[in-house]
Amino acid sequence: MTVPDAPLAGLSRRSVLAGALGAAGVLGLGGGLAGCTSAVVTGLTGGREQAGSLDYWNLFGGGDGVRMQQMLNTFRADHPDINLSAVTLAWGNPYYTKVSLATIGDKPPDVAISHLTRMKNLVDANLLEELKPADLARHGLTADKFNRRAWEAGLVDGKIYAIPLDTHPFVMFYNTEIAKKADLLDGDGRLKPLDSPEAFTDAMRRAKKATGVYGGVVAFISENSTPWRIFQSFYSQLGGQMLADQGRRVVIDDAKATQVLDFLRSFTSSGLFPSSVDYQGSIAMFANGQAGFFFQGEWEISTFQTAKMPFSMTLFPNVFGGDRYAVQADSHTFVVPRGPADPGRRDRALTFVRSMLDQGKTWAEGGHVPTWLPFRDSAAYREMTPQSNYASAADAAAYDPQGWYSGSGSNFEIITGSSIAAVLAGQLTPQAAVEQMRTKLSDLANTPSPI
Amino acid sequence: MTTETATRAQPVPSRHSLTRPRSEQGRAATGFLAPFLALYLLFIIGPALYGLLMSFFDTSLVKPGLSAFAGIDNYVEALSSTAFWSSLWHTIWFTILTTPPLILLAFVLALLADRVKTGRWFFRLAFFAPYILPSAVVALIWMWIYTPELGLLTVTLQKMGITAPVWLGDPAWAMPSLAITTLWWTLGFNFVLYLAGLQDIPRELYEASAIDGAGPWQQIRTITIPMLGRTTTLVAVLQVIASLKVFDQMYIMTSGGPNFATRSILEYVYDEGFTNYRVGYAAAISTLFFLVVLAVSAVWFTLVRGQEKEV
Numbered sequence: 001m002t003v004p005d006a007p008l009a010g011l012s013r014r015s016v017l018a019g020a021l022g023a024a025g026v027l028g029l030g031g032g033l034a035g036c037t038s039a040v041v042t043g044l045t046g047g048r049e050q051a052g053s054l055d056y057w058n059l060f061g062g063g064d065g066v067r068m069q070q071m072l073n074t075f076r077a078d079h080p081d082i083n084l085s086a087v088t089l090a091w092g093n094p095y096y097t098k099v100s101l102a103t104i105g106d107k108p109p110d111v112a113i114s115h116l117t118r119m120k121n122l123v124d125a126n127l128l129e130e131l132k133p134a135d136l137a138r139h140g141l142t143a144d145k146f147n148r149r150a151w152e153a154g155l156v157d158g159k160i161y162a163i164p165l166d167t168h169p170f171v172m173f174y175n176t177e178i179a180k181k182a183d184l185l186d187g188d189g190r191l192k193p194l195d196s197p198e199a200f201t202d203a204m205r206r207a208k209k210a211t212g213v214y215g216g217v218v219a220f221i222s223e224n225s226t227p228w229r230i231f232q233s234f235y236s237q238l239g240g241q242m243l244a245d246q247g248r249r250v251v252i253d254d255a256k257a258t259q260v261l262d263f264l265r266s267f268t269s270s271g272l273f274p275s276s277v278d279y280q281g282s283i284a285m286f287a288n289g290q291a292g293f294f295f296q297g298e299w300e301i302s303t304f305q306t307a308k309m310p311f312s313m314t315l316f317p318n319v320f321g322g323d324r325y326a327v328q329a330d331s332h333t334f335v336v337p338r339g340p341a342d343p344g345r346r347d348r349a350l351t352f353v354r355s356m357l358d359q360g361k362t363w364a365e366g367g368h369v370p371t372w373l374p375f376r377d378s379a380a381y382r383e384m385t386p387q388s389n390y391a392s393a394a395d396a397a398a399y400d401p402q403g404w405y406s407g408s409g410s411n412f413e414i415i416t417g418s419s420i421a422a423v424l425a426g427q428l429t430p431q432a433a434v435e436q437m438r439t440k441l442s443d444l445a446n447t448p449s450p451i
Numbered sequence: 452m453t454t455e456t457a458t459r460a461q462p463v464p465s466r467h468s469l470t471r472p473r474s475e476q477g478r479a480a481t482g483f484l485a486p487f488l489a490l491y492l493l494f495i496i497g498p499a500l501y502g503l504l505m506s507f508f509d510t511s512l513v514k515p516g517l518s519a520f521a522g523i524d525n526y527v528e529a530l531s532s533t534a535f536w537s538s539l540w541h542t543i544w545f546t547i548l549t550t551p552p553l554i555l556l557a558f559v560l561a562l563l564a565d566r567v568k569t570g571r572w573f574f575r576l577a578f579f580a581p582y583i584l585p586s587a588v589v590a591l592i593w594m595w596i597y598t599p600e601l602g603l604l605t606v607t608l609q610k611m612g613i614t615a616p617v618w619l620g621d622p623a624w625a626m627p628s629l630a631i632t633t634l635w636w637t638l639g640f641n642f643v644l645y646l647a648g649l650q651d652i653p654r655e656l657y658e659a660s661a662i663d664g665a666g667p668w669q670q671i672r673t674i675t676i677p678m679l680g681r682t683t684t685l686v687a688v689l690q691v692i693a694s695l696k697v698f699d700q701m702y703i704m705t706s707g708g709p710n711f712a713t714r715s716i717l718e719y720v721y722d723e724g725f726t727n728y729r730v731g732y733a734a735a736i737s738t739l740f741f742l743v744v745l746a747v748s749a750v751w752f753t754l755v756r757g758q759e760k761e762v
Contacts, residue, residue: 093726101725104513125513125728221599221620222708274600276617281600405727418710427622427710443532450511450728 053083054348057099057109059091063302067366071359075352082348092225092409096122099337103127108337111349115408116153116331117400119162124404124451129336129346131160139350141357147371147394150331162333163353166368169329169393170229171298172317176310178292182206194317197263204272207292215272216293219282220424224417225409226279230295231420232328234260236398237321242416243445247403250441254434260320261423261430268424276425286311298367298390313367313386315393329397330408331371369394404449415440502734510731512724518731525735535736537711538719539743541626545715546694548630553690554683556634557641562671564642565649575646582639586699593632594619594704619705622712629700629713636700637693641686648682649675688751695744716740 060068065088072086087109089095096118102108104127114122122128136142143151146164154162172194179185184203186192194200204215220227235242240256243249267273277285286294287307294300295316304311316327334353336346356363360375364384369391370376382388406412419437422428428436506525508517529535564574581589596603597618608615618628656674665673698717701707707714707722714722716736724733 093722097725100513100728127513221617222705224706224708276599276620278599278620281598284601411722411727414706414708418708422622422710425617425620425709440534443534447729448509450509451513 052081052348053085054111054352055109056084056086056352057095057102057112058086058088059095059113060088061091062299063306064299064366066302067362071356071362074359074362075355078355079351082351084352093411093414095409096407100125100127103337103339106339108339110336110339110345111352112335112337113165113332114162114335116150116162116164116333117407118410119154119333119335120156120402121404121407121451122335122337123156123161124449127338128161129338131163131336131346131350133160135346135350136160136163138347139354141350141354145373147373147376149395149397150333150371153331153399154333162335163357164371165332165334165356166363166371167329167331167394167397168297168299168368169327169390169397170233170295170316171313171327171367171390171393172315173286173294173296173300173304173311173313175286175289175292176312178207178210178289182210182292191312191314195319195321197319200317200319201266201272204267204293208272211290211292213290214274214285215291216267216295217273217277217282217285217291218295218424219277219279220421221276221278221281223279224414224421226282226296226417227420227424228413228417229297229328231257231260231264231416232398232400233316233326234263234320236326236328237318237324239324241401243401243403243406243412243441247401247406247412247449248445250438250445252434252438252441254431257434257437258430261420261433263319264420265423265426265430269426273424298369298387301367301387302365313389315390325396326398327393327396328400329393330399331397332368403445404451405444411444412441415444503738505731506734506738508731510729510734512728512730521731525732526739528732529736529739534711534714534719535716535739538707538714538716539740541712541714542695542697542716544626545630545633545697546691548627549633549694550687550690552630552634553638553641553694554686557638557686558645558679558683560638561642561645561649562675565646575643578642579639581636584636586636587703589632589636590700590703593628593635597628620709622709625705625709625713629704632700632704633694633697641690644682644686645679648679652678684755688748688755691747691751692744695747 056072058068068086068088072084075082076084089098096114099109099112099114100122108127119128133142141163147167150164150167154160154164174184174191176185176189179191180189182203184192184206192199192203194203206215208215218226218230235256238253238256238259240253240260241251244251268275274281274285274291282291282294282296283300283303285291287304287309289309298313301313315325318325334349334356336349339345357372357375360370360372361380361384364370364375364381364387367387369387370381371394375381376391381391400406400408400410400412403412416437419428419433419440422436423430423433505517507521507523509519509521509524510517560574560578564571564578567574584592597605599605599615599617599620602618604618605615616624619625652675656678657670660670660674696717697715698721701713701715702718702721705713707718717740720733720736720740723736724730
């Protein structure tokens with residue numbers, strides 16, 4: 001069935017009915033569903049718009065969602081011949097579950113977003129199409145135009161399956177007024193380095209004095225990925241590893257993990273960080289000036305720009321690394337789920353990908369570090385602040401370890417994140433948390449991969 | 452009372468005289484039921500049997516066929532896994548937390564709503580309204596209410612001088628918080644059943660007892676509660692089964708967290724089967740859970756039969 005994209009144009013009883021069904025579906029199926037109704041209807045009825053259609057699935061909420069919408073509108077204006085329907089789904093495990101099930105059920109999207117750390121499992125499960133260099137070259141997508149690290153991480157056995165859009169590192173946000181009040185800025189108004197445990201703790205203490213409430217804030221209630229990201233950043237600076245042999249062995253380093261957990265716990269137990277705060281709450285605290293520092297992925301930049309508050313962003317501090325800098329990061333990539341053998345389908349998908357890469361500026365405004373070199377090496381990007389402050393994080397990215405149960409928002413992150421969160425909340429000792437991580441990860445590591 | 456006696460005294464026709472028409476009726480009934488039975492076999496019994504079969508294989512969602520035969524390995528893995536037992540316990544704990552208040556409170560509210568003289572429609576609507584909301588909407592409303600530091604509940608308690616727990620973030624509080632949400636959401640259904648039950652009680656009983664000098668409390672104890680016996684049984688059975696099936700609230704509000712403290716058995720099945728692609732193992736857990744529900748139902752069935760004999 002065809003679903004009119006222009007609202008109210010050619011409204012028939014059928015489309016009203018389908019719209020009502022779609023709306024019911026949105027309410028009933030998932031809190032995070034925020035796609036436009038026509039896309040949901042297409043999803044519910046399984047209807048495929050035939051010639052010239054392009055189904056695109058993504059997981060972008062918040063500021064990312066707004067910017068992606070702008071980019072999609074530009075694409076629609078530039079390519080009126082392609083009928084694009086975009087669906088936004090809740091992030092994490094639910095997203096990959098839906099992509100997998102849709103592809104297995106022969107109703108895959110034509111192009112979809114996948115985190116780099118989830119892509120290999122999708123390839124192993126035979127759910128993605130290989131992208132042939134000749135096809136890519138027709139759209140000007142060649143290896144030399146991409147950030148090398150991200151491009152090579154997208155190869156599986158030398159074959160191309162994913163086109164990286166960005167790298168999104170964990171970063172440090174700081175309130176410039178509070179930092180100034182706490183005497184943490186240098187002569188040029190930049191944050192003084194916090195590259196040691198003492199300097200970092202001291203900065204949090206000064207910021208707490210300046211705000212009168214908290215020094216910094218990191219979300220860990222009802223939240224697994226954020227605790228994992230901050231842990232992984234510190235832990236990789238110490239050189240720690242979690243898994244080996246494609247996830248078949250758990251190799252947590254007790255001493256290093258305990259050291260990081262003790263360090264993290266010291267902030268929530270001393271009141272420098274709130275001892276209970278969820279994701280939205282952490283944003284609100286930073287935006288309200290109740291905390292001087294905020295630790296999260298760079299994508300929250302738009303939230304604070306909208307809040308019109310004085311803030312800046314910089315590299316996550318190298319507290320433990322010394323010469324070796326590391327920070328948790330991942331990349332959003334475009335993938336083509338296995339689908340009908342229609343050559344036009346892949347070309348439309350690649351046209352779309354190229355258009356998204358060309359709109360790198362819009363995407364970078366959302367905080368992400370571009371992988372598309374024609375834009376990343378341009379003066380336009382270098383002039384973007386605070387975005388360019390942390391561009392080098394892309395080269396120090398500590399990706400989640402390989403494993404059939406690992407990757408962005410995966411069971412691996414749930415297990416590690418919930419153990420780390422329990423330490424931050426004072427519910428588990430660091431030793432007990434490491435033990436819990438080891439036991440639960442070992443269960444998965446010892447299970448033969450279902451892929 | 453006369454009509455009732457007449458109904459009961461109606462002579463039961465002998466089995467013999469009904470033989471022929473009954474078998475014809477039977478054929479007609481089978482014919483009418485056939486479409487339902489066909490769909491039931493196709494979509495319930497068939498998949499259930501296939502699930503049972505899968506539970507003996509290492510079936511993967513992303514590999515064709517049943518994969519390698521696993522014997523009882525999946526069952527052994529489930530029974531020896533702490534994740535299985537803890538999620539089973541979470542489901543049972545949720546059932547224990549929700550069933551008694553959902554029965555008691557529904558009864559009390561129905562009793563009050565039944566006695567209200569003016570604006571009865573308002574109370575009926577008010578108590579039933581949340582029930583028609585989809586789970587995702589209920590979850591969103593309550594997630595806002597429970598938000599730590601800024602949420603309605605936390606701030607209200609703070610103003611009253613009480614330090615609120617981190618509702619959904621504290622492993623000890625997460626399950627009771629979900630139970631409260633569920634109470635608010637599904638109370639309406641039991642409430643309506645009780646209301647219907649109350650209206651079925653003949654008014655004469657109350658009049659007669661009032662003439663004999665019974666007070667309102669005595670009337671509730673000796674007339675209302677016994678006369679609602681069947682309703683209570685029905686409500687209890689439906690409630691226990693509904694609570695054992697819990698999934699949505701946890702999936703949306705806590706994703707089974709914090710630290711897996713609210714992962715129900717059905718979410719465990721979902722996680723293993725759809726997220727981890729291990730449908731064979733997930734089928735084994737489902738089968739084990741089916742046995743638990745079967746055992747619970749058997750206990751209820753025995754209780755109900757005992758009760759029916761008394762009545």
